[in-house]
Amino acid sequence: MRERILQAVAAEVDYRGLKFSIRDITSRLGISSKTLYQQFESKESLVLALVKQSIGEMRATEATIREDESLPTLEKLKQALIILPGGIAMKDVRLLDELRNGYPEAWRYADEYMREGWIGIRALVDEGVEQGVLKEFNFDLFVQMYIGSMYRLIEYQVSRAGEMTLIEGITQVVDILLEGICSDKSDHK
Missing domain, CATH: 1.10.357 (Tetracycline Repressor; domain 2)
Structure with missing residues (x-):
């Protein structure tokens, strides 16, 4: 799940830059924000994970x-x-x-x-x-x-x-x- 979320974040960054929202990610994946927050505590942690991956x-x-x-x-x-x-x-x-x-x-x-x-x-x-x-x-x-x-x-x-x-x-x-x-x-x- 974590990898799927990061792939969705990368796609949103390509599309919207860093102005994406958590809702954009959850909508793209068809998951709840609770599911996302079980993997990442905040938008900052999503961006940090993407930077580390990069x-x-x-x-x-x-x-x-x-x-x-x-x-x-x-x-x-x-x-x-x-x-x-x-x-x-x-x-x-x-x-x-x-x-x-x-x-x-x-x-x-x-x-x-x-x-x-x-x-x-x-x-x-x-x-x-x-x-x-x-x-x-x-x-x-x-x-x-x-x-x-x-x-x-x-x-x-x-x-x-x-x-x-x-x-x-x-x-x-x-x-x-x-x-x-x-x-x-x-x-x-």
């Missing part, structure tokens, strides 16, 4: 990317950096803003993951440095730059909806962080 899916995707022998290390790193926020955003950047403003416990969980869920990325960076495809750099500073870019991108996306998708923005940020802004033709003077 982060779990991102961790699994990241692990799959890291273990893919067909991908070079730099491509693994790029893909892993691009998928990290995708699950948290739950397909729409406005949801992150709603999450931050309306669901403090779920936001703290997502924010903590963004700040501390870097073990797999660190392993890919170390591998890249060892292979010579990445130079030595301050990893903690890189993480802060990435997180700062993410949060600024979210604010930008909310204020300028429709100009660029979140995934397009993240891809551009990752390209700049990993490849810089100099053209290949430049002699880097």
Whole structure:
């Protein structure tokens, strides 16, 4: 039952954002609110469970990317950096803003993951440095730059909806962080 409820919550979030109601969920499932409340104590706990599920899916995707022998290390790193926020955003950047403003416990969980869920990325960076495809750099500073870019991108996306998708923005940020802004033709003077 718990999984069915979470699937219904995900469907409602896709449809209504985080403005769904408990009644929307119970109507979708054809259950009573009492049945729902036996599984989840509040709307906040529903949202938190959805965020935790999303982060779990991102961790699994990241692990799959890291273990893919067909991908070079730099491509693994790029893909892993691009998928990290995708699950948290739950397909729409406005949801992150709603999450931050309306669901403090779920936001703290997502924010903590963004700040501390870097073990797999660190392993890919170390591998890249060892292979010579990445130079030595301050990893903690890189993480802060990435997180700062993410949060600024979210604010930008909310204020300028429709100009660029979140995934397009993240891809551009990752390209700049990993490849810089100099053209290949430049002699880097």
